Amino acid sequence: MQLKEIRFNESNIQLKDNLVKGSILPERVSELTRTITVQGNTIIEGPVFAHKMEIQNGSLEIQGAVFTQLELYINSEAKGDITFKKSVGSANSIVSRAAQVKPLFYSDINAKSVTLYNAFVAGSIYADEVILENSVICGGVFATQQIDLKNCIVGTFNAPAVRVEGQLSLLLPSAFSIEKMQTTADTRLYNLSLADLGALYKGLEQAPNSGKIAMDTETDEVKSSLTDQDIQKTLRSYTVIGKVLAADLLDTDKFQNHFLLTAASLGSQLLKTYDLGPDKDGTPALLTVEKIRDFFFDILSGKIQIQDIDGRFSIADITGKF
Structure with a gap:
């Protein structure tokens, strides 16, 4: 029409x-x-x-x-x-x-309250309160009060209070809250910072020793106290940073994760369409926001499976590198 x-x-x-x-x-x-x-x-x-x-x-x-x-x-x-x-x-x-x-946001969202179902946000969300369900946020989710997440993929989050239901996957090594994260019996928390997203995007085999890391809100929580002359705050981080640093064992550059996420966040600002190289059929794996959105929703739905990596390492593995 x-x-x-x-x-x-x-x-x-x-x-x-x-x-x-x-x-x-x-x-x-x-x-x-x-x-x-x-x-x-x-x-x-x-x-x-x-x-x-x-x-x-x-x-x-x-x-x-x-x-x-x-x-x-x-x-x-x-x-x-x-x-x-x-x-x-x-x-x-x-x-x-x-x-x-599936609303598609090429850039950031800023409001007092944000509620999104089935949305893809290439940038970040800034609000007082955020409710997300079945959504993908390539950047961070930052709230001054509370974040509710149900079956989502997010880059990271930072809020005083965070509630998680279903599966939550983080694209960056760490996320933060002030109060202890609230979870339900079916909550599953994963970190994808060592997943071979580049290979998955191209339909190729994932690199050995790459994959998603299952996180535990108890053992992977690091509590820090921040103090100045007038106030003291406790900050909790949920992190696999030690495991990621130890994975100097891995050549993470070839995963192309950073390039993939940057292409999504820059979106329409790019003067040309980039690619990740040839896909399984030998054609260029073009990086458009729409294709990246479909890729992450395929991960979210389980259509694309990321292999597991246990995230354990020994001091001998690290010292052996030097």
């Missing part, structure tokens, strides 16, 4: 089958309170400011930054592709519980 170009200045805006060539920004005080409703099949080429933005259906692509004063809300019954090419922020909340949409 061909998109229709639209021009507007009314208080509330409804978009369906529209191409917005430019921005949706207030020009008068009265436009600061307008609501934008997207009913589907819309492209907005510039930045957006709204008091409230409701996305009733995809497809939607917003190529500029987005900020709402009250709320950015994706309807729970929404379908289709929903893509934000630049950073997204709200003075209050960003919410998507849609089961049939």
Whole structure:
């Protein structure tokens, strides 16, 4: 269906089958309170400011930054592709519980409260409270109050309180909380910093002695006390850093993990599409945000299996290197 170009200045805006060539920004005080409703099949080429933005259906692509004063809300019954090419922020909340949409955020999210189901965020999330379910965050999840995670892959996290349900995989060696992490009986915590993500992305065999490390919230917790003249705080880190350092035993550079995550986080800022070299069929394994998203969701769903590595090492292994 061909998109229709639209021009507007009314208080509330409804978009369906529209191409917005430019921005949706207030020009008068009265436009600061307008609501934008997207009913589907819309492209907005510039930045957006709204008091409230409701996305009733995809497809939607917003190529500029987005900020709402009250709320950015994706309807729970929404379908289709929903893509934000630049950073997204709200003075209050960003919410998507849609089961049939995988919202794609190319950059960071910043809001007072963030709730995302089935989302892929190439950047990081900054908020007071964060709730994530069945989502992938390539960067970090940083909250001033609490983080709730259920069946997620995240780079790292840092918050006073963290609750984890189901499986959680970390892409970086360490994550942090102030209070002890709360877990359920079915919680499984893994670290993927020594997984051969590059080989998996290309459909090749994983390197020997690479894989995911099963973490234990008791034995892999390191408690530190931070003190200054006025205050003392306890910081808990959940880390495999000792195991990663010991894995100087491994040539981790060939895993290409860092390059893979950097390509995702830079997203549309890259002037060309890079690749990780030939895949199993001999064709270049192109690094696009969409392909990286599909790759991590295949890991999350279990379609792609990462082999186990026990993460144990001996002092003799290390001293033998010198």
